[in-house]
Amino acid sequence: MSSEGGHSWARAFRYTFVRDLRLRIRHGSEWGSPLIFFALIVTLFPLATTPDRTVLVTFAPGILWVAALLAVLLSLDALFREDHDDGTLEQMLLSPVPAWLLVLAKMCAHWVMAGLPLALMSPMLGLMLALPSSVFWVTALSLALGSATLILIGAIGAALTVGVRRGGLLLALMVLPLYIPVLIFGAGVVRLALDGIDVTPYLAILGAMFAAALALSPWASAAALRLAHSG
């Protein structure tokens, strides 16, 4: 019975994951806007500050990370809202599968569509900020890991504000303080790499934050969804 239960849980996870990917791909504009936002912000910085490469490169880690953080924040409002509005969230909460598992599937799909692309775009935008190509990998890795953590943390806020109309600002106010450690260490990884120092300690801390968020967030988000939904 337990193996069969595990099997059907895995199936529920897989179907929810695929369903969310499919929905994102069909709503092309919704999916693309955080990525375009990310690219736009990064593009504007050299125009507004200075084209001087030596100055620009010192700002590059911060600019990339702040822009990525805001892009993730922008995308989070949509994480549960549509499901809440059309009643599929209700069906998820009334499923015999534990809600945290379905929520985790949604977060994974969200990362694939809104977090991973940021990491993949970062070398291109890094080039614009005069980042040397030697740190491209580290930048992408820090953003991939960091965006996953940001999505996990932000999902709790998104779940709490799901019943609130125009909850975007509220979400930002709730979640931003929790984002600060991720931002410090995420941008720190890139800065250390620029200085040619070993990045593994910072990466390890970033990884630890990801692990803690992964353990707590699906459960907390599911509880928050139940709370917000019953109101």
Add this chain to the structure above:
Amino acid sequence: MACGPYWTFVVKCRARERRARRDDPARDNERQVGLRVQLEGRQLGCERDERWLFQALEFSIEDGDLCRVEGPNGSGKTSLIKMLTGQLEPSEGAVLWQGKPLPKARAAFHGALVYSGHLSGVKEALTPLENLSWYQAIGIDDDARSVAARWQALDAVGLKGFEDIPVAQLSAGQRRRVGLARLHLLNRPLWILDEPFTAIDREGVAALEHLVAEHCHKGGAAIVTTHHAFSSVAFTRRIGLDGHGGHHVL
């Protein structure tokens, strides 16, 4: 490594056993019989904005019961339904599933329930077939039945031929029907339906009435809120709310 062939043999035998169990048609009936409906409300009360919509509501729903929740707009029908499905914590009292309070019996209870509320629960960007396969996956339905069951359910709600069209392009009534296909799709003993007849045409209403009556006749149970008069079906239970804190249970 000497035991390699033996292990492959054992694994193969187990897989065959599992397949046989899954294909066994008697299994569905077994499950249906195994799960008995026993849903009770104990001293249920609902408070909204410092006003009691109902208080001290006592009832029990068992196998074969067809229960109607009635009352004027704003009398707390939907709140009661949400309490019964475990979405809303009762302001006082408790809902029991097979003798256990709902939060503790959540997984077992939700494994026995199909709920259709005011929101259709249908994804508009997906096709009806995709919607149904997701319902099956999160409803932990049987693997072996799944494809055939999906087509059967689509046929039963009159959506055959529309299976590949995104739901957004269907009419309001057809969207509702996609949601109601859950009743055919998932083999569950308890149906809780909040205003199921909204936007459905006359034939659809008759078919749905018939379906609910047959479900209860076969030993399932259903709780329905509706303003619509069932033409052919007798309710075994009624919960009436008057919206001023009073109620009657028949």
